[in-house]
Amino acid sequence: xxxxxxxxxxxxxxxxxxxxxxxxxxxxxxxxxxxxxxxxxxxxxxxxxxxxxxxxxxxxxxxxxxxxxxxxxxxxxxxxxxxxxxxxxxxxxxxxxxxxxxxxxxxxxxxxxxxxxxxxxxxxxxxxxxxxxxxxxxxxxxxxxxxxxxxxxxxxxxxxxxxxxxxxxxxxxxxxxxxxxxxxx
Ligand code: GRF
Numbered sequence: 001x002x003x004x005x006x007x008x009x010x011x012x013x014x015x016x017x018x019x020x021x022x023x024x025x026x027x028x029x030x031x032x033x034x035x036x037x038x039x040x041x042x043x044x045x046x047x048x049x050x051x052x053x054x055x056x057x058x059x060x061x062x063x064x065x066x067x068x069x070x071x072x073x074x075x076x077x078x079x080x081x082x083x084x085x086x087x088x089x090x091x092x093x094x095x096x097x098x099x100x101x102x103x104x105x106x107x108x109x110x111x112x113x114x115x116x117x118x119x120x121x122x123x124x125x126x127x128x129x130x131x132x133x134x135x136x137x138x139x140x141x142x143x144x145x146x147x148x149x150x151x152x153x154x155x156x157x158x159x160x161x162x163x164x165x166x167x168x169x170x171x172x173x174x175x176x177x178x179x180x181x182x183x184x185x
Pocket of ligand 1: 012013016017045086087172
């Protein structure tokens with residue numbers, strides 16, 4: 001089976017990255033993670049890149065320079081898919097246009113509701129009955145591209161920011177891989 005060469009962008013813990021690496025090591029998963037990019041040199045997720053011997057790039061404070069360097073590496077590794085897995089920086093229009101291949105993002109709300117940051121606070125404030133996560137294509141507008149899939153759960157009275165985050169992330173681990181299957185198969 002030919003696997004799509006993939007680059008994962010992270011900023012923090014990398015629990016989504018972990019799940020993606022584990023899945024990509026199973027025999028019928030359609031991607032191979034060839035490169036990791038982090039805009040945060042202290043991102044815990046970088047430990048995973050090291051553990052699984054995946055080359056990684058760490059951004060400097062100069063985003064333009066870092067993105068240009070990344071574009072070169074993306075070519076070098078023949079990357080055909082980018083996954084934003086908890087990447088907390090907005091990609092520049094120039095970067096998105098230059099890459100010209102699919103970029104997917106996982107967002108912790110049921111888009112188009114609650115774009116941007118602090119989704120769990122917003123969901124609780126609006127007394128929503130349900131919430132979840134969305135996998136979508138990345139475009140030049142924040143959290144706005146075509147939706148590939150959403151997964152949801154019903155909110156309990158006892159739920160708070162922490163429990164919503166935990167429940168949402170549990171869904172994210174399934175949703176991202178399912179979206180990849182839908183995209184590639
Ligand atoms: C995820 O919940 C994602 O939705 C959000 O940031 C979180 C990253 O978690 N944008 P991790 O780094 O994958 O653990």
